[in-house]
Amino acid sequence: MVKITLKHKQGSYPIYVGVYLAEIGPRLRREDFGQKVMVITDRKVSTLYGETVVNSLYQAGFQANLAISGQGEKAKTFRTVYRLLQAVSQYNLERKDVILGLGGGVTGDIAAFVASIYLRGVPYVSVPTTLLAQVDAAIGGKTGVDLPWGKNLIGTFYQPRLVWMDIGTLLSLPRRQILQGIAEVIKYGMILEASLLSFLEENSPDTLFKHFPLLVEKSVKIKTRVVESDEKEEKGLREILNFGHTVGHGIEMAYLPKFTHGESVCLGMVAESWLAINLGYAKKEILARLICLLKKYSLPWDISRLSVDRVLRFLKFDKKVKQGRWRFVLPRKIGQGETGVELEPGFVRQTWKKFSRRITNEG
């Protein structure tokens, strides 16, 4: 077990990597919480792990109940939030009682949002069960839901009181879900930590599970470091984590539910690396290495198959738009990126189309 502490403006919290779900109850007992815990989870995770968590809480003397959040990105809505607030309220959850988010990034984002607004905030405990949520979403306190025209447009910054990661839960993940998490690890490799990229290049997708403890621990440490330097994304430092996400969010919303979040980010990283090359920020090799790695992990890379206009329509509503210009994080070289690059929509469209022509010519 590894314990990593994240320090933020109002205090700090521990992130445990390599613990057991069945031990969550006794650990929560050590905190100054109320008697009740509302576990928010989706149906699939509830079937797999709901009972283990609820039993552990009971045995530690808590009252516990389950509320189902809905499945997948399409459940990340106000309607779900309203339904969960009803459930929490009917359970008479009080100020010191706990909301525990059990599941992937979707469940976590919704559950943490509910915890942040119910009674103006009740303690939130995060128990991520997907690789994507363990390496990324569960750390750093971004919560929220989507609007039909844009991702994560509603939300709060609300830090959990504790994060509990059982690596064993990752073993029940379908391959496609594991690869989603790898997509975010590739992102860290591209703009923050070159050694992660080499690690993925040297290892094979089939034996990756052996390295989950290491990958999760390294990723948690990277994200913690970035969040601590700029908790509310005010100084331009946390923004680095948006690499692949400006275009990625557009793709995710334009093609919902065809591409998962991680897959959209892969395509977004290709598009944004291509922009970087065309602007002279980075050398061609960076894109060749990225595409080679994405192919190795069977992740999507070919943006020429997408409709540029369909994707760019969604960028208009993105939070990363400032005064009509789009803000990008572009790679400089492997392991290093540039934040706050503002580009005109016309330039982005033209450059993307150039990529498509090139692929068509090469193909």
Ligand SMILES: NC(=O)c1ccc[n+]([C@@H]2O[C@H](COP(=O)([O-])OP(=O)(O)OC[C@H]3O[C@@H](n4cnc5c(N)ncnc54)[C@H](O)[C@@H]3O)[C@@H](O)[C@H]2O)c1
């Ligand atoms: N808050 C943040 O900082 C942040 C960062 C990155 C991503 N995100 C968000 O995370 C979301 C994507 O996360 P996700 O891919 O984890 O989504 P998810 O919560 O929808 O989980 C994916 C699927 O895996 C299933 N699942 C979860 N755990 C499982 C397990 N252990 N075994 C088998 N199946 C399991 C779920 O039921 C679901 O069907 C996006 O909405 C994205 O915006 C948030």
Ligand SMILES: [Zn+2]
């Ligand atoms: Zn992401």
